[in-house]
Amino acid sequence: MPRVRPRRLRQSSALRRAVRETRLHPADLTLPLFVREGVEEAMPIGSMPGVVQHSLDSVRRAVTEAAEAGVGGVMLFGVPAERDARGSGATDPRGILNLATQVVRxxxxxxxxxxxxxxxxxxxxxxxxxxxxxxxxxxNDATLERYQAMALEQARAGSQLLGLSGMMDGQVAAVREALDEAGLVDTAILAYSAKYASALYGPFRDAVESTLQGDRRAYQLDPGNGREGVREAVIDIEEGADIVMVKPASFYLDVLADVAATSDVPVWAYQVSGEYSMIEAAAMHGWIDRRRAVIESVTAITRAGADGVLTYWATELAGWLNDGIDA
Known part of the structure; x- marks a missing residue:
């Protein structure tokens, strides 16, 4: 008969909860939100069931609901009515993203x-x-100048944390310099350090109505490279990033763990649109238990080393956690 019986600690939900190594908390979650210019009500996104393009009115309600559930943050994305080669709307104080930031703040x-x-x-x-x-x-370098201008407008609009997601070399240093010179020293930087050229961004591109021509493999990371992701995070920390991030999350848990083991600043991960939509699609077909899959997926990301997770389930998941449903 075995003397060592690990199963003893799995016999009840109370025991399992008492010895659980990884715990989720609403404050560790960030809710991505899309705000579309020129709409009067929220517009459903076909490839992301349950996610919408918000109007300026509906985004207010979404942010209030998230805050009441204890969600830690919201990440805003703008969907402009007009676009040009320089992305002029990104630095327009009345552009949709900057306007939405003012409204939300x-x-x-x-x-x-x-x-x-x-x-x-x-x-x-x-x-x-x-x-x-x-x-x-x-x-790369012409883009850094545009990022500096964007950073100033977003910070002045009320953004507390700038998510640098473009994967340009030197972007953290450039933005930090611009913010500091403008006296915006308290505006923090979240560096999308290890952002991979992934197939999992498809639904997101529907959400922002992307006009992408070609691909982004010349600046986003190759999926076969793990050490490079750690190197990018180290560079961003040296340049002044306050938080570094791995994106996508689920397919890159090894990179996330390695970055977490190396970093002396908080490490976040983005559970991207494809990760969301795969679970939603499987659940709609009755192939998996939706709630259990959602909780398990975010738990896995946290267990791998994420101090925070961007997820489209943030408010819903926070509600479950507040109700004591965590497994």
């Missing part, structure tokens, strides 16, 4: 961390994350 105050996506892809007519040169390639 006025609504939420400091009850929730208001975060903004700092990237040009939603605002350019070619859909790339930067300025194109005469050969149609993304010009």
């Amino acid at each position: 006025e609504e939420a105050g400091d009850a929730i961390v208001v975060q903004t996506d700092l990237c040009l892809d939603e605002f350019t007519d070619h859909g790339h994350c930067g300025i194109l040169d005469s050969d149609g390639r993304v010009d």
